[in-house]
Amino acid sequence: MFIFCTNRYNLHKFAAGTLNNSNYQILIEVPEENSLNDWLAVNTVEFYNRLNLFYGALRSNCTNESCPIMKGGPNIEYYWKRKKKTIPPDYIENVMVLIEKILDNPKVFPPDESVKFPKNFKRVTKEIFTKLYRIFAHIYVCHFQDIENIGAVSHLNTTYKHFYFFSRKFKLIKKREYEPLKFLNIKFEIQEEKKEKERQKQLQENNSQNKNN
Numbered sequence: 001m002f003i004f005c006t007n008r009y010n011l012h013k014f015a016a017g018t019l020n021n022s023n024y025q026i027l028i029e030v031p032e033e034n035s036l037n038d039w040l041a042v043n044t045v046e047f048y049n050r051l052n053l054f055y056g057a058l059r060s061n062c063t064n065e066s067c068p069i070m071k072g073g074p075n076i077e078y079y080w081k082r083k084k085k086t087i088p089p090d091y092i093e094n095v096m097v098l099i100e101k102i103l104d105n106p107k108v109f110p111p112d113e114s115v116k117f118p119k120n121f122k123r124v125t126k127e128i129f130t131k132l133y134r135i136f137a138h139i140y141v142c143h144f145q146d147i148e149n150i151g152a153v154s155h156l157n158t159t160y161k162h163f164y165f166f167s168r169k170f171k172l173i174k175k176r177e178y179e180p181l182k183f184l185n186i187k188f189e190i191q192e193e194k195k196e197k198e199r200q201k202q203l204q205e206n207n208s209q210n211k212n213n
């Protein structure tokens with residue numbers, strides 16, 4: 001997707017390596033000297049890869065029997081095409097194949113800096129993020145037990161939290177789409193606000209200590 005040894009490739013590696021940094025506000029900022037489109041591109045690829053791995057691990061549990069309807073919640077059903085019911089394994093496979101095709105299209109996701117991003121790049125990114133969100137929703141709502149069984153809850157939470165804050169900062173998903181995981185989003189927002197307050201408090205204490213020394 002990105003050509004080895006170009007700025008875009010290096011930025012992709014940077015985005016992939018920041019998972020353990022727990023300050024999400026810093027984590028999602030566009031790094032200095034990089035364009036917003038570059039940052040959106042590398043993160044889109046990264047989130048796609050991570051979600052692909054999660055769903056891959058669950059794939060054998062997501063069957064026509066266990067998941068007859070592509071749900072994101074008790075009253076939320078997703079359609080692949082307008083009013084056309086699609087079972088989750090097919091829906092998710094269709095989504096992943098479609099996204100992979102877009103990511104592999106050098107006219108939409110330029111592999112290096114010699115090709116400009118298309119004018120509709122942000123719109124394409126929004127479409128991808130919305131579709132990825134729906135898969136996160138399906139995993140949380142219908143496969144949380146499976147995630148627990150493979151011991152991947154904290155990994156899923158970390159990945160989703162990062163995805164949520166990133167999509168919110170760059171307004172990549174419509175408000176109503178967030179509905180299925182609203183309870184989780186609020187929980188993560190409160191967690192982060194608390195952490196930020198503690199960081200500020202620590203900073204103030206350090207400053208006053210430095211002044212006293």
Ligand SMILES: [Zn+2]
Nearest residue numbers: 062067088142
């Ligand atoms: Zn399923």
